Amino acid sequence: MTKSIVKHFIRKYVLNSFKSTINTLYLPIVIICIFITGLVASRLATAQIEENAYKNITDTIFQTKNYLDYTLSDVFSQLVSLSYDSRLMGLLAKEQDEITPEDYIPLHKNLQLIYSRYNSILESVLIDLNEGDFSLHNSEYNSNPAIQYEDYFRNFEEGSENFYWRNIHEDTIFKGDSNVLSTYKLLTFDNTSAQGIVLFNLREDFFEGILSRSLIGENGYLTLISSDGIFESKVLDSRYKLNKDTLSKLQNSEKEQGQFAFENENNKKMIVVYDTIKTNNWKIAAIVPEEELLSKVNYIKHFTIALMVIMIVLVVVLTNLVIKLMSKPFEKLARQMARVDENYLILEEEMSGPEEMKVLHNGFTDLMDRIHHLMDQIRLEQEEKRRLEFAIMQSQINPHFLYNTLYSIKGLCDMGLTKDASQMITALSNFFRIGISKGSDVITIQEEIEHIRNYLFIQEMRYGDDFSYTIDVNPEILSYPIVKLSLQPLIENAIYHGVKQKRGQGVITIKGYAIDETIRLDVSDNGNGVNEERMQVILDELASPYQEKNQVIGIGLKSVNERIKIQFGKEYGLIFVSEKGEGTTISITIPKQQGG
Numbered sequence: 001m002t003k004s005i006v007k008h009f010i011r012k013y014v015l016n017s018f019k020s021t022i023n024t025l026y027l028p029i030v031i032i033c034i035f036i037t038g039l040v041a042s043r044l045a046t047a048q049i050e051e052n053a054y055k056n057i058t059d060t061i062f063q064t065k066n067y068l069d070y071t072l073s074d075v076f077s078q079l080v081s082l083s084y085d086s087r088l089m090g091l092l093a094k095e096q097d098e099i100t101p102e103d104y105i106p107l108h109k110n111l112q113l114i115y116s117r118y119n120s121i122l123e124s125v126l127i128d129l130n131e132g133d134f135s136l137h138n139s140e141y142n143s144n145p146a147i148q149y150e151d152y153f154r155n156f157e158e159g160s161e162n163f164y165w166r167n168i169h170e171d172t173i174f175k176g177d178s179n180v181l182s183t184y185k186l187l188t189f190d191n192t193s194a195q196g197i198v199l200f201n202l203r204e205d206f207f208e209g210i211l212s213r214s215l216i217g218e219n220g221y222l223t224l225i226s227s228d229g230i231f232e233s234k235v236l237d238s239r240y241k242l243n244k245d246t247l248s249k250l251q252n253s254e255k256e257q258g259q260f261a262f263e264n265e266n267n268k269k270m271i272v273v274y275d276t277i278k279t280n281n282w283k284i285a286a287i288v289p290e291e292e293l294l295s296k297v298n299y300i301k302h303f304t305i306a307l308m309v310i311m312i313v314l315v316v317v318l319t320n321l322v323i324k325l326m327s328k329p330f331e332k333l334a335r336q337m338a339r340v341d342e343n344y345l346i347l348e349e350e351m352s353g354p355e356e357m358k359v360l361h362n363g364f365t366d367l368m369d370r371i372h373h374l375m376d377q378i379r380l381e382q383e384e385k386r387r388l389e390f391a392i393m394q395s396q397i398n399p400h401f402l403y404n405t406l407y408s409i410k411g412l413c414d415m416g417l418t419k420d421a422s423q424m425i426t427a428l429s430n431f432f433r434i435g436i437s438k439g440s441d442v443i444t445i446q447e448e449i450e451h452i453r454n455y456l457f458i459q460e461m462r463y464g465d466d467f468s469y470t471i472d473v474n475p476e477i478l479s480y481p482i483v484k485l486s487l488q489p490l491i492e493n494a495i496y497h498g499v500k501q502k503r504g505q506g507v508i509t510i511k512g513y514a515i516d517e518t519i520r521l522d523v524s525d526n527g528n529g530v531n532e533e534r535m536q537v538i539l540d541e542l543a544s545p546y547q548e549k550n551q552v553i554g555i556g557l558k559s560v561n562e563r564i565k566i567q568f569g570k571e572y573g574l575i576f577v578s579e580k581g582e583g584t585t586i587s588i589t590i591p592k593q594q595g596g
Helices: 002-014 018-025 027-083 086-093 101-117 149-153 204-212 244-252 295-339 355-414 418-439 445-466 487-497 532-543 555-568
Strands: 122-129 134-139 163-169 180-188 195-203 221-226 229-232 258-263 269-277 282-289 442-444 467-473 481-483 506-515 518-525 573-579 583-591
Touching: 018 027, 027 101, 027 163, 027 180, 027 195, 027 204, 027 221, 027 269, 027 282, 027 295, 086 101, 086 122, 086 180, 086 195, 101 122, 101 134, 122 180, 149 180, 149 195, 163 221, 163 229, 180 204, 195 204, 204 221, 221 244, 244 269, 244 282, 442 445, 445 467, 445 481, 445 487, 445 506, 481 555, 481 583, 487 506, 487 518, 487 555, 487 583, 532 555, 532 573, 555 573, 555 583
Parallel strands: 467 506
Antiparallel strands: 122 134, 122 195, 163 180, 180 195, 221 229, 221 282, 258 269, 269 282, 442 481, 506 518, 518 583, 573 583
C-alpha cells in the first residue's frame, strides 16, 4: 500500500513533466550547495570582521593611551621638578615677612616658563604656601585664586609621595568657565605645621580633542576612568552610558587591559575595551554599542543571505529557461488546450516543433472551430427561445388583464356610470397602444410612465379606495430608454402582495431618479413586508436560471429581471428591499444610454 502511494506521488509530482523532474531532482541539490557555501563564507567573514573590529578599537585605545601617557608624563615631570625645587622648600620654611623678591622671582619665572611651554594642556598653574601667605600663579583668568586646603589635604596619606591626580571637576580656585582635570603635589616641611600646594589644572578641551579624535562609531566613545570619577569625551545619550556597576568594576579592576560586555539599564548591550595610562593609573576605555561594533557583521549576514537568494533565483530561472527551450512545443500546446472552455475556443495558428505536434495542433483547431460554430448556433437558438417565452407570457397576461378590465367596464355600464366606463375604455386603449409600441421591446421612460398611469387608473377604478398612488419621476430621465412593460409587474406585485394584504388604505409610490450614470425606478408599498428568511428565498429565486420554477416570485418579476439583463447587461436588473411590517421596495436599475 505504501509503495503504491509513493509511486503515485512520484508519477504525479516528480516525473509528471520535464520541468517537474528537473526541478524536483536537480534544483534542490544546487540550492543545498549554494546554501552551504554561503553559510561557510558568512561564518568566516563574520569571524574575521569581528576580529578586525576588536583589533581596530584596541589599536585606537593603544595609540590614544600612548599619546596621553607621553603628554601627561611630560607635564607630570614638570610638576615633580617644580615640587622638589630647593627654593620652593626654602620658601615653605620661611615666615611671610622673611620672604624677599630674590626668593620667589626665579620660581615665578620657572612657573611662567612651564605655563607658556605647555599652554595647550595647562589651564592654570598655582603655587600656594600656608593657605595663601605666599602665592604664585599663571592663568587665563585674572581673578585671585582662593584654595581651600582641607579639600586637598583630606586625601593626604602618610608615607606617600603626596602626588595626586583628580578627574574632571569644577574649577573652584580660579573660577573658570570650564571644568578642569588636576594633578598636584601636597607640600609639608619636616614636623612643622607648614603646608603648601603645587597645582596644575589641565584643560578639559585638550582631553575632549584627544578622545573625540578617535572615531569608533556614531554612539561609541572614549572615556577616562579614575577612582574619583569619569571623564566622557562627548555628550551622551543615557542609553549608552556606563551603569554604576560597570563603572565600579573598571575603577577597581587590577588588570591593566582587557575587554568585556555588559547590558545597561536601557537593555543595550555594550562592549568595553580598556587599557591603563601608566603615568596616573587611570583607565582609558572605549565603550561601543555591540550593534554598531558588529554592524558590518550584520551587513555581511544580510548581504550573504541576499546573495544566496539571488543565486538561487538565478539558478531556478536559468534552469527553467533551459527546460522551457527543451519542452516549449509541448507546453505551448498544453497551455492552449488548458485555456479552452465555452468562452475561449481558439488555438494559435502557428505551432513550431515536431511534425506530430503540428498534426495534433491542426486537428484540435478544426475540432474547436466546429464546437465554436455549434455553440453560436445553440446560443442564438436559446436567445430566440427566451424571447418567444417572454412573448408567450405577455400574450397570457394581457388577455387576463383585458378580461378583468372589460368585466369592470360592463359593471360600470350596468350601473349607468357611462362616463367612468368611457374613461376606463380610454385608459385601456392607451394601455394597449403603448404595450404594442409597434413591436419594439424598448420604449422611453416617459412612455413607460404613461403606460403605468393608465394601468393604475384602471386598477384604481376596479378597487376603488382600497389604495392610492403617487408618481414622482425626475423629468431629466424621461428621455432615456427602458425595456417596455418593466414597471407593470412591479406595480401588480405591490397591489396583490402588498396593499391588498394590509388592513386600511394602501399607498403605492413610484419614484424615478438618476445616480451618477445609473437610473433607478423604485416601486414601494406600505404593505406587511417580508421577513429575512423569505427575502433570502426571493433573492435566490431571482438569481436562479430562468428555466427553474419559482415558488415565491411570479413569472412577471422574473421576466422583468431577465429582460433588463439581456438588454443592458448582467450588472443591471431588480433590487428587493423589504422589512417585516414596514413594506417592500422593488427597484429597477438601468444605465443612462441614449437610443434603443
